[in-house]
Amino acid sequence: MRNQQMKRHARRMRRNGLQPMVVIDSNGPVPDLAAVIIARGLRRYRSEIGPIALALVLVAASLTLHLSHPGWWIGILVTAMVSASALTLVGDRVGLALRIERLYAATVALSAGGWLAAATAIGVTYRPLPQIILVGTPVLSVPWWVHRRRRARVRVERTLAAWPEISQSVGLAGSRVMSAVVDVWGWRARFGLARGQTIQDAIGKIPALESALGTFRGAVRVYPTRDDRANRFELRVLNIDPHANAIAWPGPSVATITEPIDLGPFEDAAPARVLLLRRHALIGGIAGSGKSGGINVLMGNLSACGDVVIWAIDLKRGMELQPWAPCIDRLATTPEQAHALLRDAVAILEARADHLASTGRRVWDPSPQMPALVIVIDEYAELADDAPEAATFTDSIARRGRAVAVTLIAATQRPTQKAMGKGAVRSQMDVRMSFRVRERKDVDLILGQGMLSAGWHAHTLNAPGKFLLSAPEHDIPRRARAFLLSDQAVSEAAQKHAEGRPTLDEVSRQAPEEATTLVSADASETPLDESASLDGSESGESPEAALWSLVVTAPDEGIPVPLLIQASGKSRRWVYYQLNGLANSGRAVQVSRGRWRAIHSKRDDVP
Structure with missing residues (x-):
């Protein structure tokens, strides 16, 4: 009613040419507006006024407890002491990663609990309790107010409060903040995506997110969440680069190739571990990006494995791999040596396959007696040019x-295709390590087609040793930094691990010699038997009969398996199958590795 009267009075004043005076009711909008402003201010600066709020809560609690339960002071004091001890010992479990943070939290808990116990027992007005809380509150608040992570938490909260506008500007409208945590290096938050959005959409928006969040270039990471939900992602923002400085190699992380090798830490300090057994690896990056450091980390771990024989090719006359020579069983530094090494490796491969077939097994299980063979090739492009x-x-x-x-x-x-050849070499590399590349398209060359668009931005790596790791157990783009081995560390590791290095097993040692014997026999123009060809198929003789005819007439030292392969015209696996059948029936015996003959008492038998 009063408002209507005021409106009528204002209209009459306007008709008379007078300006009405606005009078606002004390119960009107001004008090409401002031309350809203104050509430918003308290909420926005709640972190800054946190210590003052804690002091007020202590005063109110002490007044209540002193009047109702003054005898509780003992329990309050014990609780404060236990809480302070727990924060000191296991405070990292509640987000206090730094030791100084845990000590500060314990000091505040003990001080607040001690004051509350005293005020409960004797009253809050008893001197000097009022003076203690008036002076102690600002003194203990100073570390809280100046602490970097507290300030960072406030900034993050303000940023996330503006996320609806940010998401709209970067093209992720409808996404929402689910949780956020501030850590030593920056902060990370978990987001829920709108219907139809995927993590690939978020990865493609990384440059836009960096601009909207006001970070430096390369500071934003997008990862799947731990539950691997398709409609969620984790956003990580770095304020400080955890890989800004080189990280010294702590020593070998494995003693067998059957365990994953630690190449260096990811940005969250998790180890970048990768298994090399039954996998091939490709390492790429421009000169000065840290490839040699990555190879040194691999060599340092492989040399510590007691079930690995290392062969290496370094066509820069051994400049990179020569320091590891004490641990390398065979090092090729010229194109001719590299050709011979790889040829012998293929012979070993085939011999092992034949051995597995003859013994009924499918895989070669590395052990000190039967070690794995790892061939390290530095600057593979040089090999393709000098020994095509x-x-x-x-x-x-x-x-x-x-x-x-x-x-x-x-x-x-x-x-490139020219460097890797036209065969299956690059496509068979399960493990890919990409150090910094100069051109964006090189990301797909090293890591595989489509990896650049999927967020594997190796061209943005900004320091030697930083790399991206793609492997069956690492399918998201996470930056890591390879451990650094100084020249002294390489020399010490090579000398330490040189003792007790395993040697090739008998099957592998004999394989190159047998392959050479087969090649020599193929090159010879004179057959073993001048009256007939070694190939039983050409003389009309069955392969079984051709094989037996040579075994039964073999000298005491036996006949090499390559000659039996040539005589029968069959594969190595077929020959070993026949020889094992003859051995099981007691008609033939293996004299030495790769040499067989018939048992003397049955040489006249017919197969």
Whole structure:
């Protein structure tokens, strides 16, 4: 009613040419507006006024407890002491990662609990309790107010409060904040995506997110959540680069190739572990990006494994791998040596496959007596240029080496089709390490087609040793930094691990010699028997009969298996199958590795 009268009075004043005076009711909008402003201010600066609020709560609690339960002071004091001890010992479990944070929290808990116990027992007005809380509150608040992580938490809260506008501007409208945590390096938050949005959409918006959040370039990461939900993602924002400085190698992380090797830490300090058994690896990156450091980490761990024999190819005359020579069983530094090494590796591969077939097994299980063979090739492109015929051998190793534990590790600046050959070498590399590349398209060359668009931005790596790791157990783009091995560390590790290095097993040692014997027999123009060809198929003789005719007439030292392969015209596996059948029936015996003969008392038998 009063408002209507005021409106009528204002209209009459306007008709008379007078300006009405506005009078606002004391119960009107001004008090409501003031309350809203105050509430918003308290909420926005709740972190800053937190210590004052705690002091007021202590005063109110002490007044209530002193009047109703003054005898509770003992329990309050014990609780404060226990809480302070717990915060000191296990405060990291509640987000207090730094020791100084835990000590500060324990000090505040003990001080507040002690004051509350005293005020409960004797009253809050008893001197000097009022003076203590008036002076102690600002003194203990100073670390809280200046603490970097507290300030960072406030900034993060303000940023996330504006997320609806940010999401709208970057093209992720409808996404929502689910949780957020501030850590030593920055902060991370979990987001729920709107219907139809995927984590690939978020990865594609990383540059826009960096701009909207006001970070430096390369500071934003997008990862799947731990539950791997398709409609969620984790956003990580770095204020400080955890990989800004080199990280010294702590020593080998494995003693067997059957365990994953630790290459270096990810940005969250988790180890970048990768298994190399039955996998081939490709290492790429421009000069100065840290490839040699990555190879040193691999060599340091492989040299500590007691079930690995290391062969290496370094066509820069051994400049990179020569320091590891005490741990390398065979090092090739010229194109001719590299060709011979790879040729012998293929022979070993085939011999191991035949041995597995003859014994009824499918895979070669590494052990000190039967070690795996790892071939490390530095600057693979040089091998393709200087020894192009070796590409056939590397292609064979890449396709057939897994089951027999012959592993290929190739490092190159740009794994182009020309450098890697036209075969299966690059496509068979299960483990990919990409150090910094100069051009965006090189990301797909090293890590695989489509990896650049999926968020694997190796061209943004900004320091030597930083890399992206793609492997069956690492399918999201996470930055890591390889451990750094100084020249002294390499020398010490090589000398330490040189003792007790395993040697090739008998099957593998004999394989290159047998392959050479077969090649020599193929090159010879004179057959063993001048009256007939060694190939039983050409003389009309069955392969079984041709094989037996040579076994039964073999000298005491036996006949090499390559000659039996040539005589029968069959594969190595078929020959070993026949020989094992003859041995099981007591008609033939293996004299030594790769040499067989018939048992003397039954040489006149017919197969």
